[in-house]
Amino acid sequence: MDYAKTAQEVLTAVGGKENVDANMTCMTRLRISLVDHSKADLAALKKIDGVLGVVDSETIQVVFGPGVVNKVGSEFATLTGLALGADEAELDVKKVANENKSANKAKHNGPVQQFLKHIANVFVPILPGIIAAGLINGIINVIDVSTGKIMAGVWWYQVIHVIGWALFAYLPIFVGMNAAKEFKGSPILGALAGCFFVVNAAMPLLAKVGDAQIILPLTGKVFNPGNGGLLSALIAGIFFAYLERWIRKIMPNILDTFFTPLLTVIIGGLVTVIVLQPIGAALTAGIYTVLDFLYTNLGALGGYILSAGFLPLVSVGLHQALTPIHAMLNDPNGVTKGINYLLPILMMAGGGQVGAGLALYMKTKNKKLKRMTRDSLPVGILGVGEPLMYAVTLPLGKPFITACLGAGFGGILASLFHLGTVSQGVSGLFGLLIVVPGTQLFYVISIAAAYVGGFVLTYFFGVDENRINEVYGTDD
Numbered sequence: 001m002d003y004a005k006t007a008q009e010v011l012t013a014v015g016g017k018e019n020v021d022a023n024m025t026c027m028t029r030l031r032i033s034l035v036d037h038s039k040a041d042l043a044a045l046k047k048i049d050g051v052l053g054v055v056d057s058e059t060i061q062v063v064f065g066p067g068v069v070n071k072v073g074s075e076f077a078t079l080t081g082l083a084l085g086a087d088e089a090e091l092d093v094k095k096v097a098n099e100n101k102s103a104n105k106a107k108h109n110g111p112v113q114q115f116l117k118h119i120a121n122v123f124v125p126i127l128p129g130i131i132a133a134g135l136i137n138g139i140i141n142v143i144d145v146s147t148g149k150i151m152a153g154v155w156w157y158q159v160i161h162v163i164g165w166a167l168f169a170y171l172p173i174f175v176g177m178n179a180a181k182e183f184k185g186s187p188i189l190g191a192l193a194g195c196f197f198v199v200n201a202a203m204p205l206l207a208k209v210g211d212a213q214i215i216l217p218l219t220g221k222v223f224n225p226g227n228g229g230l231l232s233a234l235i236a237g238i239f240f241a242y243l244e245r246w247i248r249k250i251m252p253n254i255l256d257t258f259f260t261p262l263l264t265v266i267i268g269g270l271v272t273v274i275v276l277q278p279i280g281a282a283l284t285a286g287i288y289t290v291l292d293f294l295y296t297n298l299g300a301l302g303g304y305i306l307s308a309g310f311l312p313l314v315s316v317g318l319h320q321a322l323t324p325i326h327a328m329l330n331d332p333n334g335v336t337k338g339i340n341y342l343l344p345i346l347m348m349a350g351g352g353q354v355g356a357g358l359a360l361y362m363k364t365k366n367k368k369l370k371r372m373t374r375d376s377l378p379v380g381i382l383g384v385g386e387p388l389m390y391a392v393t394l395p396l397g398k399p400f401i402t403a404c405l406g407a408g409f410g411g412i413l414a415s416l417f418h419l420g421t422v423s424q425g426v427s428g429l430f431g432l433l434i435v436v437p438g439t440q441l442f443y444v445i446s447i448a449a450a451y452v453g454g455f456v457l458t459y460f461f462g463v464d465e466n467r468i469n470e471v472y473g474t475d476d
Contacts, residue, residue: 001050001068007075009048014060015039017080024085025073032060032076067395067471113317120320122178122234123327129167129174131425134330135434136164137338138422142437168331168338172197172233175327179234185241192265193236196272199225199333205273218274230328231287232280236272243268287325288335295341300412303345307411307450308404310349311385315394322346326424336420344419344435344443345411347427348450350385352407354428355454356399356462357388363463368472383428395471402462403454410450417442 011017014032019040022033034040037060045054045062050072055061064072077084140161143151151157173194180190205214205223213222244264251260294302313319325342332338357380361373369392376387393400419442423434428447435443 003068003071004075006048006050007072007079010045010051010062010072010076011079013041013044013048015041020080020082022085023073023077023080023082025069028063028065028069029055030062030064030069030073030076032062033058034060065395067467070470070473113320116318116320118182119234120323121182122175122237123323125178126171126174126327127425130171130327130330131423131434133164133167134338134421134423136160137168137332138434138437140164141338141422164332168333170198171327171331172230175230175233175324176237176240179237180241180244183238183241185237185244186261186264189240189244189261189264189268190237193240193268193272194233196236196269196277197225197229197233216274219278223273223277226333228277228280228282228284229331229334230324231284232272232277234324235276235280236268239271239276240264240268243271284328287328291325291342295415300415303411303413303415304408305411306342306345307348307352307414308408310346311353311389311400311404311407314349314389315400330422330424338422339420339436340422340424341418341420343421343424344431344446345414347383347431348410348414348446349404349407350380350383350427351410351447351450352403352405352454353385353388353393354380355406355451355456356393356403356458358451359455359458360392360396360399360463363459364468365465366468366472366474369468372472381428383426383430385427396462396464396467398464398467399458399462402457406453406455406457407450409453410446410448413442413446413449417446419443419446 010030010032011020014020014034015036016039019035020032021035024031040056040060042054042056042060045051045060050064050068051062052065053063055063073084173191176194176197177187177191180193181187203223203225206225207214215221216223244260247263247267248256248260251263294306298305310319313322322342326340328334329336329340329342330338354377357373357377361370361377364370364373372391373388376392380388389400393403417439419439420436421431421434422436426434431447432440432443
């Protein structure tokens with residue numbers, strides 16, 4: 001990247017040297033105060049090589065990302081003849097993390113990431129229910145096993161049990177409903193799509209004709225509502241949304257109210273049972289096969305790969321593909337009986353970041369980085385990793401890599417200890433709330449290993465003062 005050329009193009013786009021009143025940089029942005037705001041060409045600014053985004057506020061804020069902004073800013077100040085200021089107010093860790101996260105998203109926001117974001121949006125509204133129901137199921141299981149189901153006849157105990165059971169029993173309906181809504185269809189029609197995957201012996205499709213059951217074409221088998229589970233419901237909900245929109249386009253207005261939903265559910269239902277459910281079942285089986293290979297066949301190596309590779313997925317937005325997988329693994333009616341063996345391994349990734357942050361804090365001489373790290377570490381320990389990742393390790397590069405590699409050691413232990421969670425939604429020390437009761441000590445040992453791994457690798461291989469000063473500036 002030619003920083004001088006970029007600076008010149010920015011200067012031209014904002015109206016030239018005479019129109020610049022002041023210029024300063026923060027962690028990711030070149031902030032330009034203008035004499036006449038109307039002379040700035042925002043469209044031209046956005047097209048300049050290296051520009052990740054433009055914010056039109058009291059000042060023009062040109063987003064370049066950490067490191068790059070200092071080099072472009074220096075060239076820009078040379079062209080304007082004005083001193084390059086530093087916006088010290090922007091050193092707040094939350095603001096820096098949010099800016100870096102936005103800049104990172106701007107670089108990694110392709111069609112795949114956008115599609116996965118839609119998929120995540122289907123499950124995010126359901127997560128509070130999954131978290132609550134998962135915790136209830138976990139507690140109920142522990143009580144039943146330890147007491148020999150002594151509480152089975154207590155009414156209030158069974159009321160609570162129903163809450164945990166009901167969410168997962170009817171979860172396909174909620175998934176189908178949210179999928180249709182997210183893809184601009186009618187939520188209630190998506191809910192009907194999800195109904196196909198609720199296990200209920202009274203379903204007419206499961207009725208016997210004499211001594212025989214109804215056989216489906218193509219598969220030549222009896223319909224199994226639970227086959228494919230949430231993925232089938234997700235696919236069906238999306239299909240219903242697109243089908244409804246297509247039918248609505250060609251349907252005369254006078255018939256739209258009655259025939260669009262009718263044709264959607266009839267055509268959609270037939271396609272779902274005959275085509276979409278087998279696809280969902282195959283995908284589900286494939287996912288379980290891959291996870292089983294990583295967890296069972298590769299064992300400790302699989303745990304290392306999953307832990308070390310998780311945050312790179314997060315950094316490019318691909319982690320959202322795991323959202324439906326976690327919901328499947330926490331389903332007590334699924335293959336794993338509600339125990340998610342994947343999540344504890346992935347939770348170790350945050351431990352590596354904490355260890356790396358501590359190493360940076362102890363070794364660096366840069367006061368700005370020390371402040372950033374100091375403010376990020378407490379929330380990182382509690383399981384909120386974005387400040388550490390986006391404000392500290394990822395902008396620097398090497399510490400992010402050493403943190404990921406160090407986290408893998410926690411993943412090894414999580415795999416060897418066969419850690420599992422009964423719910424989701426938290427990590428860090430708060431992960432103690434959702435791991436299978438009785439395994440909390442093993443979880444602490446695993447997360448401690450991730451801390452140590454991230455610390456040691458970063459302390460000896462991840463601290464580059466030149467890069468730190470380039471990103472955070474020197475302490476003048």
